[in-house]
Amino acid sequence: MSDQNVQISFDGMPEKLFSCTPYRLETWLDCPKKYRYTYIDIPKPPRGGPWGHTSMGSAVHNALREWFTLPQEQRTDEKGAELVVKHWRSEGFRDDEQSERYRFRAQQWVRQYLTGVNPNDEPRGLERTVSATTERLSLSGRVDRIDERDGELVIVDYKTGKRPPDEIEAGGSLALAIYAIGAERTLRKKCRTVELHHLPSDTKAVYRHDEASLARHVQRAERIAAEALAATSQGRFTATPGALCGYCDYARICTDADREPAQPWAGLDENS
Ligand code: SF4
Incomplete structure (x- = not known):
């Protein structure tokens, strides 16, 4: 086991920032064992086939x-x-x-x-990598689209899942908040609005952050990272089996999976 991103500290020297993406932090929350498979184990264990x-x-x-x-x-x-x-x-x-x-x-x-997009609008970024540092973290992520509207940047994330997201989901998304912070730092322009564009229903879930809500997401990211780092240093990756096991890329090799892997096409919406 190893973690290239693990924090190192020496007496009298500042701690190295922990580099991570929102996806990495969300993987820890999903299941610490999946986190181990994805980010710690070397060589990388085999993943399941495409979905x-x-x-x-x-x-x-x-x-x-x-x-x-x-x-x-x-x-x-x-x-x-x-x-x-x-x-x-x-x-x-x-x-x-x-x-x-x-x-x-x-x-x-x-x-x-x-039909709802103005072809004359030029996005500020397409699949653009943005980054920001906090006291303890070096955060980065790739944003589907960054628009500029009324002098501010807007984060646009495309969704193709079954269920249309709502405003609460947009506001509660750690990834979108980190993208907003990263876009503001990277492109040097204010960014508070995050949007989930759900293609199947052609709807948008929009949330406008403020300083306080972004700060809460940063604190949350730091808490999750601290927990993952502490567990990594102790080699403690407790599996949390549940509904996600069916769609986990490691379900075929994981002895803790509590159900058979879903068929590769099971995530498609056959009812719409
Ligand atoms: S199969 Fe389930 S328990 Fe095993 S790593 Fe994946 S999510 Fe965790």
Whole structure:
């Protein structure tokens, strides 16, 4: 076991900052054993195969990223649907029929979403890595899109899951808060608003942070990191089996998994 990011301190010297992403901290909260598999073990243990819902989400994200890089006159709804086909991968689907059915659905999502996007707007960032340091952490993360509106930056995160998120979820998201702090530090412009754009329902969950709510997220990140670091130094990664085991990439090798791994296509919404 090793942790390249572990904190080191020497007498009289400042402690090294712990480098982490929101995803790393969320993985610790999901299950410390999954955290060990993902970030500590060397060599890396084998992961399960690709998921259908992940393939679908990647195609949508990639299509929207590329769409904004096109000359403005080419940014049409139909072009967005074409880009879904360009970025489509069939991994994780039951068969070709299912893959094609979901590709068609993803094209509809993107086409509909783009009807509400002004092709003349230029984002400040696309899949942009942003970072910020706190007293104890060096935080970084990659943001789907950063807009600039009314003199402020706005964090945009695309969602393709089954359930539309709400304002409480947007405000409670550690990742979005860290992105806002990182975008402000990296691009040197105020950033308080975070948005979850849910493609399947074509809805947006919007939350406006203030200094206090961002500070609470930083404190939370520092608490989670401190817990993960202390456990790592003691080699203590207690599994917390539950519903997540079905969709855990390590369920096939984990002796603590409390259920069989889900089928790769189980995360797709067959009811909509
Ligand atoms: S299978 Fe379950 S218990 Fe095992 S690492 Fe994954 S989430 Fe944790």
